[in-house]
Amino acid sequence: MTVQQLIETMGLTVFHLTDPERPVTGGYVGDLLSWVMGRAGQDCAWLTIMSNQNVAAVALMADVGCVILTEGVQPDADLLRRAQDKGVNLLGTSLDTYTAACRLGQSLG
Structure with a gap:
């Protein structure tokens, strides 16, 4: 599945x-950003409520396919700027994290 297909399937908001x-x-x-760096798989969708600029740095280090901010969290200005500068796919959903994870799993089959 591509990021675009995931956006359409889950009805995600596109921040960048x-x-x-x-x-x-x-x-x-x-x-916990240090755990994400060591455990998130390449090309995964990372679900988090963290919204500061460090999220973009960790997304790059972990080489995730996209970041999905859950629970209606909005990226702060520094995160949005960093995602734009570094080319991080940054998405969002109003779903709680558990429900978003379940939907992600269903979408990926």
Whole structure:
């Protein structure tokens, strides 16, 4: 599945979209950035409530396909700018994290 297909399937909000054709092959849920760096898989969709600029740096280091801010969280200005500068696919949903993770799993089959 691509990021664009995931957006359409889950009805995600697009905050920044650099690479809509980037594959999404799995998911990771976490808010402790050091854990995400060491455990999130390449090309996964990372679900988090963290919204500061460090999210973009961790997304790059972990090489995730996209970041999905859950619970209606909006990116702060620094995160949005960093996502734009570094080419991070940054998305959002009003779903709670558990429900978003379940939908992600269903979408990826």
